[in-house]
Amino acid sequence: MSDLAMRTVGFVGTGVMGAAMAGHLMDAGFKLRVHNRTRSKAEPLIARGAQWCDSPGEAATGADAVITMVGFPSDVEEVYLEPGGIVECAAPGALLIDMTTSSPALAVRVAAAGAARGVAVLDAPVSGGDVGARDATLTIMAGGDEDAFKRARPLFEAMGRTIAFHGGPGAGQHCKMANQIAIAASMFGMAECLAYAQATGLDRARVIETLSGGSAQSWSLHNYGPRVLNGDFAPGFFVKHFVKDLRIALDEARAAGLRLPGLELAELLYAELLAGGGGELGTQAIWLLYADAAEREAAGVTASV
Amino acid sequence: MSDLAMRTVGFVGTGVMGAAMAGHLMDAGFKLRVHNRTRSKAEPLIARGAQWCDSPGEAATGADAVITMVGFPSDVEEVYLEPGGIVECAAPGALLIDMTTSSPALAVRVAAAGAARGVAVLDAPVSGGDVGARDATLTIMAGGDEDAFKRARPLFEAMGRTIAFHGGPGAGQHCKMANQIAIAASMFGMAECLAYAQATGLDRARVIETLSGGSAQSWSLHNYGPRVLNGDFAPGFFVKHFVKDLRIALDEARAAGLRLPGLELAELLYAELLAGGGGELGTQAIWLLYADAAEREAAGVTASV
Numbered sequence: 001m002s003d004l005a006m007r008t009v010g011f012v013g014t015g016v017m018g019a020a021m022a023g024h025l026m027d028a029g030f031k032l033r034v035h036n037r038t039r040s041k042a043e044p045l046i047a048r049g050a051q052w053c054d055s056p057g058e059a060a061t062g063a064d065a066v067i068t069m070v071g072f073p074s075d076v077e078e079v080y081l082e083p084g085g086i087v088e089c090a091a092p093g094a095l096l097i098d099m100t101t102s103s104p105a106l107a108v109r110v111a112a113a114g115a116a117r118g119v120a121v122l123d124a125p126v127s128g129g130d131v132g133a134r135d136a137t138l139t140i141m142a143g144g145d146e147d148a149f150k151r152a153r154p155l156f157e158a159m160g161r162t163i164a165f166h167g168g169p170g171a172g173q174h175c176k177m178a179n180q181i182a183i184a185a186s187m188f189g190m191a192e193c194l195a196y197a198q199a200t201g202l203d204r205a206r207v208i209e210t211l212s213g214g215s216a217q218s219w220s221l222h223n224y225g226p227r228v229l230n231g232d233f234a235p236g237f238f239v240k241h242f243v244k245d246l247r248i249a250l251d252e253a254r255a256a257g258l259r260l261p262g263l264e265l266a267e268l269l270y271a272e273l274l275a276g277g278g279g280e281l282g283t284q285a286i287w288l289l290y291a292d293a294a295e296r297e298a299a300g301v302t303a304s305v
Numbered sequence: 306m307s308d309l310a311m312r313t314v315g316f317v318g319t320g321v322m323g324a325a326m327a328g329h330l331m332d333a334g335f336k337l338r339v340h341n342r343t344r345s346k347a348e349p350l351i352a353r354g355a356q357w358c359d360s361p362g363e364a365a366t367g368a369d370a371v372i373t374m375v376g377f378p379s380d381v382e383e384v385y386l387e388p389g390g391i392v393e394c395a396a397p398g399a400l401l402i403d404m405t406t407s408s409p410a411l412a413v414r415v416a417a418a419g420a421a422r423g424v425a426v427l428d429a430p431v432s433g434g435d436v437g438a439r440d441a442t443l444t445i446m447a448g449g450d451e452d453a454f455k456r457a458r459p460l461f462e463a464m465g466r467t468i469a470f471h472g473g474p475g476a477g478q479h480c481k482m483a484n485q486i487a488i489a490a491s492m493f494g495m496a497e498c499l500a501y502a503q504a505t506g507l508d509r510a511r512v513i514e515t516l517s518g519g520s521a522q523s524w525s526l527h528n529y530g531p532r533v534l535n536g537d538f539a540p541g542f543f544v545k546h547f548v549k550d551l552r553i554a555l556d557e558a559r560a561a562g563l564r565l566p567g568l569e570l571a572e573l574l575y576a577e578l579l580a581g582g583g584g585e586l587g588t589q590a591i592w593l594l595y596a597d598a599a600e601r602e603a604a605g606v607t608a609s610v
Binding site: 104127128129132161162166167170174175177178179180181182183184185186188189191192193194195196197199200202203206207209210211213214215216217218219220221223252253256257258259260261262263265269290305 | 433437489
């Protein structure tokens with residue numbers, strides 16, 4: 001299948017991220033067949049000419065490629081592997097790409113199921129959040145068959161900026177887990193840095209500014225720090241999804257015989273935040289675990305360190 | 306005292322950092338009176354015309370300003386407060402500046418001792434390490450009297466690039482502690498990200514490259530990550546000094562009624578590394594806690610997570 005032949009793309013999962021990504025594919029000239037659990041979220045794409053499909057399997061039927069951007073590993077398993085699902089309905093030679101952040105072990109299983117039917121499956125989770133999806137500046141971390149990755153390039157280039165192949169099935173998910181492990185530590189580093197600064201009477205904005213030039217610099221501190229100071233806990237990336245990611249990373253680390261105490265602590269802190277009512281907030285809400293009772297209450301969170 | 310009058314500077318502590326900083330002051334035209342526990346380390350400065358002094362007090366005698374860059378809070382206490390020390394020997398109106406990373410509570414005590422004798426004391430620790438000291442690009446975080454800070458500017462500008470005043474006595478040290486808290490988390494985030502990538506069979510250099518464009522980005526990952534991959538554990542900043550800093554930060558956090566589990570974990574991990582023979586290595590040696598036995602042994606470290 002040449003790039004020119006890849007004209008029809010099934011797209012399953014048109015939430016905030018998926019809808020923006022699907023829109024870029026339409027801008028790039030691909031014909032879309034879309035499905036989403038809640039149809040209303042797909043309406044703007046349908047209004048632009050995307051074909052509505054009643055199921056993931058129907059979206060896959062006759063498509064040259066299928067992209068999925070769903071919520072949890074259980075959703076990935078369902079849309080690909082259930083009877084009448086994507087793997088069963090995909091045309092021979094089709095290219096399947098799961099861009100959900102999901103379990104590496106599941107990515108291996110889905111790839112094997114695809115291979116048994118002659119369809120290549122890539123795992124290609126992203127980082128960059130809603131802004132990256134909207135601006136087509138996502139980082140895309142891919143695993144699977146390398147030839148399939150090359151065929152997928154025109155699709156990836158319509159959605160992302162940094163596009164990297166990391167190895168066989170599951171390698172994209174593993175790279176995303178490495179990404180989440182690094183972020184998790186810098187998120188509570190940010191929160192504890194600001195908590196210390198506040199408790200010792202410093203001007204936190206000035207501390208962030210002073211630290212930006214030096215070795216304490218991180219994307220988390222310099223992008224989320226100011227949001228924390230403004231009391232802005234709106235989700236760029238949901239706490240409930242981050243907890244899912246951290247648990248996948250922990251499971252995989254344990255399966256690899258690895259002890260990662262920093263990751264364990266991150267999972268513990270974010271799980272507290274989730275249990276304490278913070279699931280629908282953005283990941284910067286980790287700050288609330290360190291905030292005073294009034295600030296926590298105003299944000300609707302009961303958990304604290 | 307006008308800036309023009311500040312001609313003679315006593316400089317106590319001419320180790321790797323201090324010698325480079327003192328050299329910049331000489332370049333800027335200040336006359337130096339130097340003291341160091343080990344005289345040989347001051348010889349290059351003496352060869353350039355600095356006046357050798359046999360004690361900290363002697364270095365302070367007749368100086369318009371005194372700068373100290375010593376090792377531990379116990380050293381700070383000794384050089385400033387002992388009989389015949391800097392506070393006792395300083396000329397009335399002199400400006401004393403401790404640039405050691407030290408205890409905020411001690412900074413308050415030294416400032417009070419200075420005030421009782423009519424000399425202003427600033428705490429002004431730095432970040433940027435040996436490279437920042439050599440290139441005069443240090444970040445300088447100052448606390449104390451704001452007029453004294455203004456008088457000190459010509460000295461700071463000879464040594465640093467980002468120069469920020471953070472409040473009364475101890476505020477410079479508190480800002481440095483906030484800095485170390487953020488760094489500590491990003492250091493084990495870096496190590497755990499790379500440990501996960503290695504255990505799951507990824508190319509770690511490619512992972513660092515992929516992550517640099519996105520939200521997992523940190524100075525630690527992108528500067529220390531490649532050193533770890535090269536097996537380079539040479540000190541930019543010593544583990545033994547970082548452990549000291551983390552313990553000061555923990556003490557201060559507890560005194561402020563603050564629980565910082567990320568900092569607690571960082572202190573635990575770096576203390577393990579120190580106890581396991583890593584004290585003379587650079588802070589990136591945190592990686593060795595996650596490395597395989599052969600790599601740890603090659604680096605002379607026995608500790609692991």
